[in-house]
Amino acid sequence: MRRILVTGGAGFIGSHICVNLLKKNYEIIVIDSLINSSLNALNRVSRIVNLKDDINKKISFINCDIRDYEALNQIFLNSSEKDKPIEGVIHLAGLKSVEDSLNSPIEYWDCNVNGTINLINVMNNNNCKSIVFSSSATIYDLSERNKIHENSFKKPKNPYGSTKFVIECFLNDLFKSNLNEWRIINLRYFNPIGAHPSGLIGESPIGKPNNIFPSITQVASRKRKTLNIFGNDWPTKDGTCIRDFIHVMDLADGHISAIEYLRKNKPLIKDFNLGTGLGTSVLELVNTFQKVNNIEIPYIFLPRRKGDISKVIADNSLAIKELKWNPKRNLEDMCRDGWNWQNQNPYGFANK
Ligand SMILES: NC(=O)c1ccc[n+]([C@@H]2O[C@H](COP(=O)([O-])OP(=O)(O)OC[C@H]3O[C@@H](n4cnc5c(N)ncnc54)[C@H](O)[C@@H]3O)[C@@H](O)[C@H]2O)c1
Numbered sequence: 001m002r003r004i005l006v007t008g009g010a011g012f013i014g015s016h017i018c019v020n021l022l023k024k025n026y027e028i029i030v031i032d033s034l035i036n037s038s039l040n041a042l043n044r045v046s047r048i049v050n051l052k053d054d055i056n057k058k059i060s061f062i063n064c065d066i067r068d069y070e071a072l073n074q075i076f077l078n079s080s081e082k083d084k085p086i087e088g089v090i091h092l093a094g095l096k097s098v099e100d101s102l103n104s105p106i107e108y109w110d111c112n113v114n115g116t117i118n119l120i121n122v123m124n125n126n127n128c129k130s131i132v133f134s135s136s137a138t139i140y141d142l143s144e145r146n147k148i149h150e151n152s153f154k155k156p157k158n159p160y161g162s163t164k165f166v167i168e169c170f171l172n173d174l175f176k177s178n179l180n181e182w183r184i185i186n187l188r189y190f191n192p193i194g195a196h197p198s199g200l201i202g203e204s205p206i207g208k209p210n211n212i213f214p215s216i217t218q219v220a221s222r223k224r225k226t227l228n229i230f231g232n233d234w235p236t237k238d239g240t241c242i243r244d245f246i247h248v249m250d251l252a253d254g255h256i257s258a259i260e261y262l263r264k265n266k267p268l269i270k271d272f273n274l275g276t277g278l279g280t281s282v283l284e285l286v287n288t289f290q291k292v293n294n295i296e297i298p299y300i301f302l303p304r305r306k307g308d309i310s311k312v313i314a315d316n317s318l319a320i321k322e323l324k325w326n327p328k329r330n331l332e333d334m335c336r337d338g339w340n341w342q343n344q345n346p347y348g349f350a351n352k
Helices: 014-022 041-048 052-058 069-081 097-101 105-125 157-177 210-221 248-264 281-292 319-324 333-346
Strands: 005-009 029-032 061-062 088-091 130-137 182-189 191-193 229-230 244-248 268-274 297-303
Touching: 005 014, 014 029, 014 041, 014 157, 014 248, 029 229, 041 061, 041 281, 052 191, 069 105, 088 105, 088 248, 097 105, 097 157, 097 210, 105 130, 130 157, 130 248, 157 268, 182 248, 191 248, 210 229, 210 333, 229 281, 244 248, 244 333, 248 268, 248 319, 268 319, 281 333
Parallel strands: 005 029, 005 088, 029 061, 088 130, 130 182, 182 268, 191 244, 229 297
Antiparallel strands: none
16 A cells, blocks of 8 residues: 655645545554644545544654644654655645735745745655645736636736745756656646535635635625625626636645655656636526526625636646546436535534
């Protein structure tokens, strides 16, 4: 059985990846500081894959910050001593709010950038040289009108995006330092939404969510009265912004494909967009949510938000071709599964 370290594995995307890794019979070590997540997510992961007594053998959790060299190093040393060296890392740990990053750039650069340098340092010293990194569409110049290709121009507009961009630059430098050593994939996510169809895991934001899908589910569960839609005068078919929403389980599948791609190939560095390649307007998302779940979502239009962009859609053809990955779930699946999670867990993982 192959052993993978998942940083940030208790979080929204990480917990869904853990489900898929366990189903593929990987053994996993999750490290997470729990700054934006709960250990309950991993208990639920075990329930989904029906681990029972086997649990401690297949998934272990260590509460640790990726900036802690000694703690990380010990994890790698312990693994090697048990003759089960860590084969690769899926690196999700980091802070992810665009808005918070504008107010706290030091915290964002320290956690995301210093944290990644520390992780790579430990990996290097322990001869573990395969990594899949959670990057983001925010690194691109999003004012571009066409679908965004991996080679499209990069121009992050906020500290969060800058941290993702410089981490990619750092990983490129690392790769170039010895072309026969590292296997690196940067996965650039578009807009992950939805949840595992069991309703046992999903997005459980701590504090007020500032992205659209958790805001819709909060209105659906009557925690908020109305949904704010920023702008109905964008140059799009119905005047609202267009995004590329992708089901979090499709995103999780992409990570399994990436890890397997790294195992099969020689040292390399590659970037892949993970999106559906389809544009959905905010109003289409709201209407689909209402129809699929039979719930009314009262909304109001507010002026455009500063810095918003009318349309962001991935060109996902490279990931489809090279990773042999294909997003399978549609917008209805995203709306149904996302609501199923929120409806069963109105307070996320809190008080459970
Ligand atoms: N959700 C999105 O829309 C989106 C889009 C693009 C990229 N990403 C990236 O994907 C990754 C996962 O995102 P998510 O939505 O699951 O977020 P999340 O906040 O749910 O997960 C991140 C996890 O990392 C942990 N963490 C944060 N700082 C840490 C540190 N210093 N040490 C150890 N653990 C730490 C958090 O506790 C959390 O469990 C992040 O790197 C994020 O930037 C997310």
